[in-house]
Amino acid sequence: MPDTLQTISNDLKKFALERDWEQFHTPKNLSMALIAEAAELVEHFQWLTPEQSKSKNIKSDKLKDISHEMADIFIYLLRMSEQLDINLITATREKMAINEKRFPAETDSGQNHKDKKYS
Numbered sequence: 001m002p003d004t005l006q007t008i009s010n011d012l013k014k015f016a017l018e019r020d021w022e023q024f025h026t027p028k029n030l031s032m033a034l035i036a037e038a039a040e041l042v043e044h045f046q047w048l049t050p051e052q053s054k055s056k057n058i059k060s061d062k063l064k065d066i067s068h069e070m071a072d073i074f075i076y077l078l079r080m081s082e083q084l085d086i087n088l089i090t091a092t093r094e095k096m097a098i099n100e101k102r103f104p105a106e107t108d109s110g111q112n113h114k115d116k117k118y119s
Contacts, residue, residue, distance in 0.1 A: 005088060009078045016079070027083050034076035041069040 016022050044066050045053050055063060081088045103111075 030080040037072040
C-alpha cells in the first residue's frame with residue numbers, strides 16, 4: 001500500500017493505541033511536543049551561515065539527524081490534525097489561496113517582507 005497522509009496517520013494512531021498513549025496525545029500536549037522538536041531542528045542550523053545550511057554542505061550523518069527531527073515534527077503535526085479532525089491537505093490549499101491574495105506575484109516578487117504594513 002502506498003504511503004499517504006491517511007495511511008501514515010492511521011499507522012501513528014495504531015502505534016499510540018498499542019502503547020496506551022492516546023491519553024497523552026491531546027492537542028495541547030502534541031503542540032508542545034511539536035514546538036520542542038522544532039527547537040531541536042533549529043539547533044542543527046544555529047550559528048551556520050546561509051551557505052553552510054544548504055544540504056550540499058551538510059554531512060550525510062548530520063542530514064540524517066535533521067531528517068529525523070523533521071519526521072518528529074511531521075508525526076506530531078499529523079497526530080494533532082487527527083485529534084482536531086483537520087484535513088492538512090485542505091488546510092494547506094486554503095492557506096495557499098490566502099497567501100496568493102496576500103502576496104501577489106506581480107507586486108511581491110523578490111520581496112522578503114511578511115506584511116506590507118511593516119515595509
